[in-house]
Amino acid sequence: MGRKDVITREYLSSDEVFADVVNLALYSGKCVVQASNLSEVDSVEELAITMEENDSKEERGKNRQRTTQRKQSHIVQRYRDIVREVVIDGADGYLARIIVGVEEQSETHYAMPVRNMLYDALNYSGQVNGIGEKNRKSGLLVTSAEFLSGIRKNDKLIPVVTIVVTFQPEAWNGPMSVHEMLDWRGIPDELRKRIPDYEMLLLQPFDYKEEKVSNPQSTFGVIMGLLKYASSMEDFQKYVDEHEEVLSNMPVRAAAVLNEFCTLDLTEQELEKDEVIDMCQAVREMKEVSRREGRMEGERRG
Template identity: 35%
Template sequence: MGRKDDLTKNYMKNPEIFADFFNGLIFDGKEQIDWRELKEIDSSSILDIPVPQCGKSRTAQKYRDIIKKAIIMRDKNMYYVMLGIENQSDVHYAMPVRIMLYDALTYHDQVQEIANRNKDKSVCKSNEYLSGISLEDKLYPVITATLYWGKEKWDAPTSLKEMLQEYDFKLDKYINDYNINLLSIIDLKTIPNFKTELRLLFALLNMRNDGAGMKELVSSDNRFQHISRETAELMSDFASIKLPKKQKEGDYNMCKAVLEIKNEGIAEGRAEGDLALTNAIKNLMDNMNKDFDEACNLLGINDEDRNRYKALM
């Protein structure tokens, strides 16, 4: 497992971040999932694979990134659900099959747990021994989110049917599909209503391919001046920003770190680039009490270009 994989897994495993992610993804930011009620689940599952040639089976162990049991409180009702996250630094072209397998194994683990409990209690009727569970036994629903951190757009299938070869349309209603719950940070049109630093992290990574836009973003929100180490490391690794020195308060000024990035790759004649930098100058002057020249210095704008930006203001 690489550094980026370790960073994303450890970050999203944090109960507050985990709950905030699903509250933002499913409930538009309403706190229906209490992070204090989350229960960590063993992320490994054992898979028995039949080997017909020898009449035996071999076992394979599969590991999810993160899986937790959660309680959802809605309208004074309490519901249990299994929530999982699969982090992806790169595009995965077989993700629907992978997620389908993980979810099936999580359901299988629940069946085995119930069957073992019933066996210990000797409660199974004769027609229930095959499965080990009764008609009254129910499973918790499983929801897995695929969280894509890469800087290139996600172009892989998001459903099982997208992966299949062309087939006769008469077969369609008999072929089961499986969709993934994909959140691709780089493809977001709007940032989900997160309450933690997850919102700042996703907002910055969403803009990472637009240097001027990223500078405008961090200069418009004072919260980027005080970012925790865990969030700052992800910003640094995934947006190629040099991690600044820790401040006296123990946090990191990622606004300053972004503004110190050289203004490379932004064509002077591009209207959107000029507009973004002009807005960044205004934000620094309004939000950080900088004068025009101080703002230009922070943004790395040379003397020759300053008059053009001043004229645009």
């Protein structure tokens, strides 16, 4: 795992940041999920696949082989970046429960839709196995169909969703769904419609819209906005001025993310000195250096 990945995952692990990510990705920026609505979930997704394998053994004194079958379990494991269970007041007086995984990508991953689909499928499989184990222990399985599946007709699973977060200022240039990854040559539209798709939820600076965000709980939105305008000197400076209050009291983990993606060259000692850091000066100095370098390059070419 690279340095950027470690820093960004530490930042996204904060409940306040995680809640803002969920609100932006699932609720169009409305402040629905609070940090207090989150609880930790095991980040390991695994599936035990039991297969029957044949063993051939030659019997003594006989010119023949005996074939026996044995069951062999193979474990499929995948490690998510961050997972939380979200519980909020839902419709009709019910508590709404969902499991949310957040995957951080410092670079475009061209197989991300399939990867997310696997994460979610493994979680659903784990839920089925867990419910089945409880049903068997409690003697709740009655019909042959229930014994076959381990679950009853009215047993329900908790919805699972994966959100991909990237802090790279450049637009994500990979596929956004499994369908975008498939070779459709020669396949008619009628058949294409019947092949299941799996779409990806992505948060990135490139298409971040601050006006959609209400009552943020963390610095997540400010970081996304700052990175969005990093390539434009005028827009960048305007954004810094508008968010000076937040930037002048930036939590260390948030400052570390900006330090990596804006190349601010803050030292480890500076990042570890206090719990909050005044990033305004560091950000402005970085842009001033870029301005001077651009001017010098222009003079050399001129």
